[in-house]
Amino acid sequence: MERLQEKRLLQELMRGRLSRRQVLRRAAALGVSASAMSALLAACAREEATPAASPTAAPPAAGTPAATPTAAPAETPAGTAELGPATFQYEEPRNKGGTLIEGSFADAKTLNPILVSDTASGAVSDLIFNSVIRVDPQTTEPVGELADKWEISDDGLIYTFTLRDGVTWHDGEPLTADDVKFTYDLFMNEATGSPRRAEMTERIKTVEVVDERTVRFTLNFPVAPFLVEQMVYGIVPQHVLQDVDPAQLAQDPFSTGQKGRTIGTGPFMFEEWVKDDHITLVKNPNYWEGEPNLDQYIWKVVPDATVVAQQLKTGEIDYGDIEPSQLEDMRLQPNVNIYKYDTFDFTFYAYQLDPEKTTIFQEKEVRQALLYALDRQAMIDAIRFGIGRVAVGTMPVMSWAYNPDAIQNKYEYDPERAKQLLDQAGWTPGPDGIRQKNGQRLAFTIYTNAGNKIREQYVAVFQEQWRQIGVECTPQTEEWNAFLDRITGTKDFEMFLVGFSWGVDPDQSTMWKCSAYEGGFNMNKYCNPEVDQLLDEALRTTDQEQRKELYTQMQNILMEDLPSAILDFPQALSVVNKRVHNLFPNDVDDRYNAHQWWVES
Template sequence: YTMKNKLSRLLPALIILMLITVACSPQTIEVTRVVENTIVETVEVEVEGETQTVEVTRVVTEEVVVEPTSAPVNQGGNVVESSFADSSTLNPIISSDQASTDVIVKMFLGLVNLEPFTGRVIGEIAESWETSDDGLVYTFHLRDDITWSDGTQLTANDIAFTYDAINTDSVTSPRRSDFQLVDSWEAIDDFTLELRLKSIDCSIISNLTTGILPAHVYENDPENIAESAENTAPTVASGPFTFVEWIPDDHITLAANPSYFLGKPNVDTWTRKVYADESAELAGFLAGETHTISRGVGPQFVSVIEGQIATGAPMGMRKFFDNGNVFVGLNLADPENPQNGWDDLDEDGKWTEGEPPLEQDPHPVLGDLAVRQAIAYSVDYNGIINQVAFGEGTPTIANVWPSIEWAYNNDIPPYAQDLETAQSILEEAGWVDTDGDGVREKDGQRLTFSLMTNAGNETRENIGVLIKDVLDNIGFEIELEYIEFGTVVQNLLGQTYDAVIIGFGGGAPEPDDSSQFSFKNDEVGAGFNFVSYHNEQVESNLAEGKGIAGCVESERAPFYMDNQSLMHDDIPYIWLYTELENGVWSSNLQEYDPNTWDLWHNIQDWHLSP
């Protein structure tokens, strides 16, 4: 039995193994074919001693590589996202919450949008625009290839109608504050819109991302909007999807829009399935009930997903810092008597040029600056980030987001937990426990308030527990309220609450936050200044900061940096941290590309692998 015999027996087996390996491995095959080409050349020849130019035709053959046609992406199927909060409306100019907006953006295009990788403002319905030399007139040139899903052309009249509606009293739109410096808007023709300002407003372009409504559906009358069935079941859309159905607290389903100007989406439908809380949402994803989690998993579950990926589970995750922050909003006014923040001299229910701020009745507890200072020195900021957010966040100092680097004030000393200082402030302000029941009082008022957040957001619920524990131990009495998200928003805008754990995020990289902190936007039922904050210097800085000719960042920055110092001292919010968000998806969802500025920027390209 020789080595030669061994090789003769082994060789067939090796050949079979090689054939199997080749058959099972992805192959790159170069295909060539021979083609004939006719070439005409110009040459110079001598005829009877003279040089002449003649054309010579010849046939040549050559081998060329044939490029394979790309395999078409899979069409059809239903993409299912999840959320633990349901929408409250599907009308873009009424929406004031993220759960609603996340659905609305898939149906309604805005005049402009945010570039998905930088956050800079780019055109959406607008193809281009120019600004007059004095910065007061913006002329927008619209795309002419966008139609509503019923075939009607989307025109400048739709945009003018939408802006009319935002400023109509019966609509009570939270977007009204975006137009305080706008003098007029006019459809010059079907594809040209002119916007005229009363004075320079460097924030105006970033305020025009709101979805545009179909004027013809409302018969060109904004008064038809407030009670319209379109608010919960829109019949036409301009975005990649159209409405199919909404079963409250269960799901919303949209269908691919064949009229979408970037092309009909690859999938047939998109569904947002609502779960009770973050734990149930994660369980649904791991069980294969959903393809992606709308706003990523809670920080307490990041390690679960990372562990799944490490063991080869078919899923992906991407992390990115949110353009926003998580905070505790403190109502500075009496929740028993909500009032608009201005003296309504003309009694028209909205702020009018020249109407002064109104001195409101203060909140019986949170209206005292000493109480707010004590809270600021009691919060365990590092504990919240490390224990509740599991390190998936970074500290933030005041109102401007860290991502807006040119306007962010790094020189402000952050609050840190100092319980001795907190208790000393309360004692000096007259908040003492005179009856020995563990709760401080002052002039008969107990040091008590309610702290609400949206049920199902386990991170915010746990922040509430941490804050309650530390405050109760120094003489507060805190009542935690975990309630449905839509109710939180109603209480917030209605100003019938004490304090709230919530967050702002996803906005443009623009430091003007007049909508949150100007008295002009302290509007009961609609305004985002739901803490009723007013500071004359802050108000002046807001006006100066967005009124700089040419909108030069270095000239605008000092006004916003000063405001951060002022609000750090006034404490209308307790700023907690900026979230390290994440996108999570199953591997059979292809082309999913979440990032800070837009989770769904390429949703028309998504497709499901077979």
């Protein structure tokens, strides 16, 4: 059952027209297993662009964020649109009231945070509910939301949280530790059907109420990312749901949307849901961080990316994502700010390392030569319209484990070095210019999914640039389901190109561990016990600097072995109407300060 659910989620993510913000929310919503779902295959809308022309006391809640070092502004636009600031800049509200409308490709499926497994549901429920911990979008560090402070035992097994005083549900009832325990009991109850159950039960041993404001979690083993992976889900009210059969929770009006029953502790309260059209929320005047500035927030379903862009221009929606191909036109609009920012997404190709399927990539010199032969910066400039970064190592720029200066093999474009490596490995040019060794030609097929314009262009560049070093590559595109089955089911490939998305925590076990070949996303049968050891040690080490060093060691092994080639980290583009203030698009959590959003009258 878990494997079927995992495959269904992969289908939605890799094929869907999802923004990176939305994918991240879905990433937080997935919990098929700790090993399988710490990273998600991503097929974002920006990948579908039109082809290019040629102890911890909790820090303050994230309402007053620090400056971010990672957001990247777009270049100076040619027209009259303005750049969104690269760091959050709080503006004292000059107006109270009004409505903010966000455009989305999809409608929600549920409003219950325990059951969320889709993008839209997570985005809306984030405004209704609060979690014990939230991830600071500037630092990617855990900060207290409902928790005022927390303590971690020396052995890393016991987490004790103290809840903020004075937090109330939308109906006025006080939040207590019983609500937290009740919520996590539902997460781990098989009858509930939560997509996070497997990971929760794997990691959490017990949840105990110490007193009205204190709750204690005991783990089965130390988990370094416990705060940012298990404690970031919305808490639900025990007094509303205690008499509901967990097996009927999905059908209860609390989950499907009923004014007065769908209640949380968040900045906005549920008002109305017109299926496949919009969801309306109204401000919570008693919100614990302060009364929100907006009167209303509307999640508007706009299923076409072109229509989203058009409605951003006309002002019919205030906030939405655009594709790189739409950037130049959007720059001409006088009423918007454009934000370009780093993401956890990446594009990669994987070599088949199972010798029973092919022997062509068994030598690391061949794998290394192919990456040296690619001009990745030129590909980003020409195909992604410059909206992305060349990957250095396996960690995204957003990660606290990003350490590019310590990466030994950066694989900068060097076709001569590529030829030397192939020569050293004994692959010599044949009569037709294609290299051969022991009667075998250095020729193979690379698969990707049909209709993904960026990936189709990438493999065309591979074919051309690899030919220049004496390698024959034949691109092959397949309909999505067939492609997915090839790379995750039969694993019948020589090479494939696809997208992935790391989580906020830098654990990458699901792609690199030997055991991840069955049930994870190690689809090419890479196995290095030294990498396994480093990943295991890092996952159980709570000291961040130690973890960073372990992940740097891991990356240097991976960049030498090169079982897969991480090519780039695409950036995202979001557009916000100039009448909207204090909304800061980012790849971690753009809702962290929703109570501070305000619009001009």
